[in-house]
Amino acid sequence: MQKYDAVTRKFYTLWLISCTSMSQSYNRDLVEDFGRWQEFSAGMWAWIFHKFTGWVLVGYLFTHIAVLSTALESPEAYTTTIQTLEGLLVVRLLEIGLLAVAVFHILNGLRLLFIDLGVGLESQDRSFYASLILTGAIVVASVPTFLAGVFG
């Protein structure tokens, strides 16, 4: 009986420790202290990257509609605006950046949807690394297309 109590107590203590550590990792004060970046895990980086790429994409959405709105002025104004912008190397480079941001947000978003459905929770760190690698591969492969015609 005494032995059983000791085992139960030990198990309960371990359970309490694991609960405490789990709740600590979900504590907002700690999670959002970016000064602790060296201690961040893969999931935390995924969260930060998703948030950063989200901010960029929503900012771009407003800019995109503003540029497309030149069509309200005249068809010529729209065509001239788009073709002038596309003739600038800096715009093409920014577009590559936008592609990187969009592809990562899409792939990590897909990862999050699966995690929400309870699929792949155990390998969430590996799926984050896969999202990063795939983003890099797609962006590098797209560079020639995005820079086509800008040099002459």
Add this chain to the structure above:
Amino acid sequence: MAERYTSFRRGGRRWLWQRITAAFLIIVLAFHFFLLHFVHHANEVTFGMTQGRMQELAYFSLMVLFLITATFHGVNGVYNALINQGVTGKKKTMMKLVLSAASLLLIVQGLRTAVVWADGVPI
């Protein structure tokens, strides 16, 4: 048990709509990028080409839905990020109003542009 960690209100629908729009946007954003950078190149875009696409009802309605879902998903994401950073009370209500107004403006401006491209609603 880990404590419940989310910016969404328990029982609220914003969480679900953020996921539904995400699933839609994953496909449509990839399609949009592919069509306008790989099938057609961005530097070849003219008003006439855009008009040709927008005068098809299927494309027009897809783009309108894209505008609405992207605006909701993006602005709802910003709202959540602000709640995450600890915005509460009056500030939260103000942010909600500002973001709702910005969303409305963006959608109206996008719709106006879409209608000009298509030269009316292509029904």
